[in-house]
Amino acid sequence: MRVHFIVHEAFEAPGAYARWARDRGHTVTSTRLHAGDTLPVTADGIDLLVVMGGPQSPATTTAECPYFDAVAETALIARCAAAGKAVVGVCLGAQLLGEALGAPCLRSPEPEVGSFPVTLTEAGRRHPLFAGFDETFDTGHWHRDMPGLTPDATVLAGSAGCPRQIVAYGRFLYGFQCHMEFDQDIVEALIASAGRELAALDDHRFVQRPEQLRRNDHRETNERLALFLDRLAADRDTA
Known part of the structure; x- marks a missing residue:
């Protein structure tokens, strides 16, 4: 599988996403926007697009952040979705995925920074890519906003501070x-x-x-993420 990362800032690194891709022997490429890299023009050469987070919002302009072009990013995401590629958006990336599909992002009811539990919805508990997951599990957070919902979107998990923690926008599209x-x-x-x-x-x-942020242990969450990505990759391969 050819995995391409869009990285907005050095401090919002792919982390366990990149480790999963390397450990599975996938071909990995990256666009590091903060370093001056240029976005791909087409979806060619990409099987899985992973769009990472950042301090920007989909409303951030190029005047405010010259290396962040929300219009260009959402266009690439839309092209990948239309071509049947898999897309995973993380934090800002999730908001951009929603925007690319016609759903503007919103302010989250609460800002969340740290490790807090998310709970699978009934749809999340029934979803094959989350089979066997604990109904409630801790994971990392660092956000003020949340992704918008298209008419076909399904919320798979929420938290006490944010009702849209994991969203399925399609068979291969996840925020x-x-x-x-x-x-x-x-x-x-x-x-x-x-x-x-x-x-x-x-x-x-x-x-x-x-001090609490430094004490949080994310290893079990990383393992859950790897299981989800394994299942997504297998589903994409059989399509």
């Missing part, structure tokens, strides 16, 4: 508002990048302080 890819290196990079923004969120009930 993860949560961060199942987190590891210690990513968390440290996010803490370093957040600065005063993180301190300003200190009074919110779903925002953990840096």
